Amino acid sequence: MLDEIKNILAEECRVDANRALVVGVSGGPDSLCLLDILARLGFSLVVVHLDHGLRAESIDEARCVATSAEALGIPFEHKRVDTRAYAAQNNLSIEEAARILRYRFLFETADHYEAQAVATGHTADDQVETVLMHLLRGAGLAGLRGMAFYSLPNAWSEKIPLVRPLLGIWRDEIDAHLETRDLRPAQDPTNLDTRFFRNRLRHELIPILEGYNSGVKDHLWRMARLLSDDYAVLAQMTEDAWQRTVHNEGEEFLSFDAPGLLGYPPAIQRQLIRRAILELRPDLRDIDYASIERARHFLASPSASRQVDLIGGLRLTMHGQRLYLAGWEVELPNEGADFWPGLSQSQMVALPIPGNVYLSGGWLLSTQRASVDTVTFPRALDNKDPYQAWIDADQLPASLQVRRRQPGDRFQPLGMGGHSIKLSDFMINIRLPAKARTEWPLVVAGEQIVWLPGLRLAHPFRLNQGSRRVIHLSLAKI
Amino acid sequence: MLDEIKNILAEECRVDANRALVVGVSGGPDSLCLLDILARLGFSLVVVHLDHGLRAESIDEARCVATSAEALGIPFEHKRVDTRAYAAQNNLSIEEAARILRYRFLFETADHYEAQAVATGHTADDQVETVLMHLLRGAGLAGLRGMAFYSLPNAWSEKIPLVRPLLGIWRDEIDAHLETRDLRPAQDPTNLDTRFFRNRLRHELIPILEGYNSGVKDHLWRMARLLSDDYAVLAQMTEDAWQRTVHNEGEEFLSFDAPGLLGYPPAIQRQLIRRAILELRPDLRDIDYASIERARHFLASPSASRQVDLIGGLRLTMHGQRLYLAGWEVELPNEGADFWPGLSQSQMVALPIPGNVYLSGGWLLSTQRASVDTVTFPRALDNKDPYQAWIDADQLPASLQVRRRQPGDRFQPLGMGGHSIKLSDFMINIRLPAKARTEWPLVVAGEQIVWLPGLRLAHPFRLNQGSRRVIHLSLAKI
Numbered sequence: 001m002l003d004e005i006k007n008i009l010a011e012e013c014r015v016d017a018n019r020a021l022v023v024g025v026s027g028g029p030d031s032l033c034l035l036d037i038l039a040r041l042g043f044s045l046v047v048v049h050l051d052h053g054l055r056a057e058s059i060d061e062a063r064c065v066a067t068s069a070e071a072l073g074i075p076f077e078h079k080r081v082d083t084r085a086y087a088a089q090n091n092l093s094i095e096e097a098a099r100i101l102r103y104r105f106l107f108e109t110a111d112h113y114e115a116q117a118v119a120t121g122h123t124a125d126d127q128v129e130t131v132l133m134h135l136l137r138g139a140g141l142a143g144l145r146g147m148a149f150y151s152l153p154n155a156w157s158e159k160i161p162l163v164r165p166l167l168g169i170w171r172d173e174i175d176a177h178l179e180t181r182d183l184r185p186a187q188d189p190t191n192l193d194t195r196f197f198r199n200r201l202r203h204e205l206i207p208i209l210e211g212y213n214s215g216v217k218d219h220l221w222r223m224a225r226l227l228s229d230d231y232a233v234l235a236q237m238t239e240d241a242w243q244r245t246v247h248n249e250g251e252e253f254l255s256f257d258a259p260g261l262l263g264y265p266p267a268i269q270r271q272l273i274r275r276a277i278l279e280l281r282p283d284l285r286d287i288d289y290a291s292i293e294r295a296r297h298f299l300a301s302p303s304a305s306r307q308v309d310l311i312g313g314l315r316l317t318m319h320g321q322r323l324y325l326a327g328w329e330v331e332l333p334n335e336g337a338d339f340w341p342g343l344s345q346s347q348m349v350a351l352p353i354p355g356n357v358y359l360s361g362g363w364l365l366s367t368q369r370a371s372v373d374t375v376t377f378p379r380a381l382d383n384k385d386p387y388q389a390w391i392d393a394d395q396l397p398a399s400l401q402v403r404r405r406q407p408g409d410r411f412q413p414l415g416m417g418g419h420s421i422k423l424s425d426f427m428i429n430i431r432l433p434a435k436a437r438t439e440w441p442l443v444v445a446g447e448q449i450v451w452l453p454g455l456r457l458a459h460p461f462r463l464n465q466g467s468r469r470v471i472h473l474s475l476a477k478i
Numbered sequence: 479m480l481d482e483i484k485n486i487l488a489e490e491c492r493v494d495a496n497r498a499l500v501v502g503v504s505g506g507p508d509s510l511c512l513l514d515i516l517a518r519l520g521f522s523l524v525v526v527h528l529d530h531g532l533r534a535e536s537i538d539e540a541r542c543v544a545t546s547a548e549a550l551g552i553p554f555e556h557k558r559v560d561t562r563a564y565a566a567q568n569n570l571s572i573e574e575a576a577r578i579l580r581y582r583f584l585f586e587t588a589d590h591y592e593a594q595a596v597a598t599g600h601t602a603d604d605q606v607e608t609v610l611m612h613l614l615r616g617a618g619l620a621g622l623r624g625m626a627f628y629s630l631p632n633a634w635s636e637k638i639p640l641v642r643p644l645l646g647i648w649r650d651e652i653d654a655h656l657e658t659r660d661l662r663p664a665q666d667p668t669n670l671d672t673r674f675f676r677n678r679l680r681h682e683l684i685p686i687l688e689g690y691n692s693g694v695k696d697h698l699w700r701m702a703r704l705l706s707d708d709y710a711v712l713a714q715m716t717e718d719a720w721q722r723t724v725h726n727e728g729e730e731f732l733s734f735d736a737p738g739l740l741g742y743p744p745a746i747q748r749q750l751i752r753r754a755i756l757e758l759r760p761d762l763r764d765i766d767y768a769s770i771e772r773a774r775h776f777l778a779s780p781s782a783s784r785q786v787d788l789i790g791g792l793r794l795t796m797h798g799q800r801l802y803l804a805g806w807e808v809e810l811p812n813e814g815a816d817f818w819p820g821l822s823q824s825q826m827v828a829l830p831i832p833g834n835v836y837l838s839g840g841w842l843l844s845t846q847r848a849s850v851d852t853v854t855f856p857r858a859l860d861n862k863d864p865y866q867a868w869i870d871a872d873q874l875p876a877s878l879q880v881r882r883r884q885p886g887d888r889f890q891p892l893g894m895g896g897h898s899i900k901l902s903d904f905m906i907n908i909r910l911p912a913k914a915r916t917e918w919p920l921v922v923a924g925e926q927i928v929w930l931p932g933l934r935l936a937h938p939f940r941l942n943q944g945s946r947r948v949i950h951l952s953l954a955k956i
Contacts, residue, residue: 135613135697135698136690136697137697138700141619141705144622201690212614212675212678212683213615216614218616219614219616222616222767223617223622226619226745226767227619229743229745230708230745232743233712234712237715265711266707266710267707267710267711289700289704
């Protein structure tokens, strides 16, 4: 086993025997075995132990680890924390809180000692349990690949890798090693408590699965290994695609080139969207399938709505050919001005029928009389395409004109039952950037707003089954 | 459900309501539901039923399906086969034999009717069971993605797709549909027989898994969907890589550009090797992980040996920068002559020390006296690199020369304890093509073969701890 782990340390974990390595030691079998092996291989070590303060025996365990480290002449760092209090303060489960406190301490210590890596004692059994947990709770490739021998950046550091030298070693082998070496690990009684999900997997489900196929643990371990390599290919493609499709990345928003994003296959689109969400919300642990698919659906047919809520208070909006991801409250930059149909002058412009008005950003607003036949009628009634509107000419109080917005403008958006709201509120709600709000062209008739081209028709002018005279308005990029 | 399936047929299954579609109907709930829905959606159908001849009731079931088809005015094709005899003849399990006979008949009929596709009644539950089966038995992405709504080419046809319109529909929904429509399916009693692996999953394991997470079926279904998209990206990359790295493809062999292949990430290398094996052995159903990894290992360090056995009687050999996959018995083509270190003349050539001999294919053979220090000594003793040899000058019976092989040449390959074999046997065993066997340069001293450059050192001239005068020979591409 020593030789096997020596190879793994060099080839998989990429660690160097001559540079300091922080090793997390709980005192249980796995970490004790890891400590023993690393010490025998001559690594320059720092032993780190976190006493989670959850059980009375934990003080003795810390002392025990200290004694082991001292016997080997290895620096020992430890700390006692109040995991329960931390969990309560941060609304976390005890297990989650313990995990965060432990890794934080490990990486703080590694930083302090300028260590090359943090090593933990995760085993092949831990890997299989992790993969099963992901399987049962729902996961994609990122979860099914399990843990890695080497990970950088990991959740805890961008610079110091987390390595798991025992990831290919089964618990049986570890127990045998400890016996040979006459080492006595502490046994954490909570490892037997089947109220914990992981323990139920270990003690109940895996033996059941072995009844279906005795090699299932090997199969799942190998599956994770293969999927991890598959994931690496997708991750590389995602990195390339990210460089090509992310147009702008601010502190609080991110914009994609929408046609570029759409050109990638679904699997890469999902990775890009997931990464974008994590850039803005790095603490999100579970990004659900539904959010990603909502984003993809919006991307594929943004005209059906102007925005979509994702997760973590983020929403997507589309302006021209830019897809923006930002928090609800975030004011988007004006970078996209070229993509909007801006009205360059602040004066009123007549809109003849038929006729055209040229807008900035290369957009054209057009009108024409229309006879709505049986084929186009359902579509006209629907008004689902914000770039076109069919209006009932008999409802117009005056001839059509185009202007920018004015203070006090109100609007009855289609789909709100004729309810009138402030135009500025509507524009803010749909997340138009400030400059776009100012310059956006409004089609008006007298005092009334008829259509916000590219955004929404006004309720009073919608077509109905009795409409006889119809005007077709359209906005197009030329 | 009708609308949902209508969408799936158009978007996922890519079928056209106006062109003939063969539908496989066993008479059980799933296929009966599929038939009903396709008929109601106005598809032009051909009902196909295979009576496997395994149970007495099967004749009634066939009659029942015939009646359903007749009632709907749909052409009906059926056949009775002796599955047990076929299984025995072909050394297959009954299930496997039934599957082969059924699909063969479906696709024959589709071909006869010039149908656009074959549709089967696989459900969402079938998908989950398939994925679990792969998980338990060990699988990579290709297995974990499960079945597809649309597949072409599939195992049965390169031209006619296999479509599964009910793949997103759960058995509960199908039962509810049948009840609403007052349809009475045949119930196959073997579906309850837990001696069959799939039935054990269905009736025993899945309910257990639902005890761990009640949404597990949805999770596994969605996982398959996501992995299928991930796989599609890898498949596309594999296709590109195939075009770039396959150098020659014959009926019975296939050659890769080895450095090109090595340049791809492990996941793509695995796909390429798997595909190469399937090109030569299309009937292999399970290509094991170990064979693929043996191939990758050989590719990464071919110098350790000249060939490696894979699976299905195939082996890999490396000649120059070409990696050949071929059956044991296959004579490789001479296409790679440029890549071998051929000796252009048939006369003997002196090999001075130090000195060089230029070989065809751009290779250079060099010699020099060497003092083997403590760093290089282990490597020299090892003789693991076939492109270099360190020999004990005191063992040489005469000065070094280079020549082509002659009838009667014998050779004592290193690693065979001094055993002498015919040189031609050695060359055939390591799968050198005929032309290469003729032209390969031999380093000789008097009557004895000292070194086959790039292949193997001769036993009598190996270095040992007592060697004092050392000659270093090397072969390099210039």
